Amino acid sequence: xxxxxxxxxxxxxxxxxxxxxxxxxxxxxxxxxxxxxxxxxxxxxxxxxxxxxxxxxxxxxxxxxxxxxxxxxxxxxxxxxxxxxxxxxxxxxxxxxxxxxxxxxxxxxxxxxxxxxx
Amino acid sequence: xxxxxxxxxxxxxxxxxxxxxxxxxxxxxxxxxxxxxxxxxxxxxxxxxxxxxxxxxxxxxxxxxxxxxxxxxxxxxxxxxxxxxxxxxxxxxxxxxxxxxxxxxxxxxxxxxxxxxxxxxxxxxxxxxxxxxxxxxxxxxxxxxxxxxxxxxxxxxxxxxxxxxxxxxxxxxxxxxxxxxxxxxxxxxxxxxxxxxxxxxxxxxxxxxxxxxxxxxxxxxxxxxxxxxxxxxxx
Numbered sequence: 360x361x362x363x364x365x366x367x368x369x370x371x372x373x374x375x376x377x378x379x380x381x382x383x384x385x386x387x388x389x390x391x392x393x394x395x396x397x398x399x400x401x402x403x404x405x406x407x408x409x410x411x412x413x414x415x416x417x418x419x420x421x422x423x424x425x426x427x428x429x430x431x432x433x434x435x436x437x438x439x440x441x442x443x444x445x446x447x448x449x450x451x452x453x454x455x456x457x458x459x460x461x462x463x464x465x466x467x468x469x470x471x472x473x474x475x476x477x
Numbered sequence: 478x479x480x481x482x483x484x485x486x487x488x489x490x491x492x493x494x495x496x497x498x499x500x501x502x503x504x505x506x507x508x509x510x511x512x513x514x515x516x517x518x519x520x521x522x523x524x525x526x527x528x529x530x531x532x533x534x535x536x537x538x539x540x541x542x543x544x545x546x547x548x549x550x551x552x553x554x555x556x557x558x559x560x561x562x563x564x565x566x567x568x569x570x571x572x573x574x575x576x577x578x579x580x581x582x583x584x585x586x587x588x589x590x591x592x593x594x595x596x597x598x599x600x601x602x603x604x605x606x607x608x609x610x611x612x613x614x615x616x617x618x619x620x621x622x623x624x625x626x627x628x629x630x631x632x633x634x635x636x637x638x639x640x641x642x643x644x645x646x647x648x649x650x651x652x653x654x655x656x657x658x659x660x661x662x663x664x665x666x667x668x669x670x671x672x673x674x675x676x677x678x679x680x681x682x683x684x685x686x687x688x689x690x691x692x693x694x695x696x697x698x699x700x701x702x703x704x705x706x707x708x709x710x711x712x
Contacts, residue, residue: 413548
């Protein structure tokens with residue numbers, strides 16, 4: 360099995376991500392739309408074998424990797440992380456990647472390949 | 478924040494979420510609360526952007542969005558409207574319908590039944606935050622059950638957000654749980670004319686925070702629990 364350990368975030372990037380979390384946290388949550396990713400979990404013993412949206416494009420692994428490295432970066436300044444920290448991390452991930460990771464593959468974008476789509 | 482609970486150690490909770498995400502088991506949601514008219518154009522632009530990229534998760538296809546039988550090439554998206562505000566119906570619902578989405582109304586079941594003159598005080602006492610500007614002076618601020626039933630008949634989704642917008646704790650006594658779960662389930666059924674199958678606590682406690690509550694949710698007929706980080710199938 361191939362095991363790859365990514366280098367930690369640079370201090371500069373870690374600080375930028377933390378600053379983004381602070382920026383998001385200052386918004387008026389009572390009247391804005393806040394994107395989130397929610398993991399699905401089957402507690403009935405019938406865990407599905409496929410991704411929940413049926414896609415096998417690595418989107419979930421990208422998000423998991425980004426979340427894991429975000430946790431490690433945040434731990435450098437806050438060793439004892441809480442559920443609130445986790446919420447802020449996933450909220451920042453969703454803010455940055457909800458739209459970006461929903462774009463179809465270049466070759467499957469019908470507006471970029473009208474001949475194939477037709 | 479500062480009120481969120483996990484069912485166990487942080488690293489266990491994180492590992493569970495990472496397992497789900499890395500396997501692609503996730504739902505994409507956008508959480509709204511009040512949706513005042515002075516932000517209407519902002520909401521409209523956002524929903525238009527979502528419509529370019531996502532397919533609506535609806536009550537009819539929710540199970541498929543959960544279990545991997547999702548058929549649309551686009552990922553699904555759930556616009557969630559918390560608390561049962563009147564402006565969700567007046568402002569957001571027409572926007573969602575314009576772009577083909579279904580709204581998911583997460584309603585504390587007691588709120589629609591509070592008299593109009595008492596709704597602001599009730600909201601203040603139950604962590605229900607009104608928008609900065611009151612757009613319904615002297616009038617009700619919660620949706621009515623008639624409005625809810627009408628939206629449900631047009632394919633929008635409803636979830637039970639406890640009875641009183643309740644913050645579940647590990648030591649919440651059984652009589653309070655019965656009120657917040659069984660009474661709430663009955664009020665949702667009476668108000669909508671159909672049962673709600675999704676439940677969500679204030680501050681989004683997940684299964685395991687209070688196992689007595691988990692068992693009672695199943696007894697009351699709830700199939701899914703929405704929490705801060707997960708959607709869990711209970712039954």
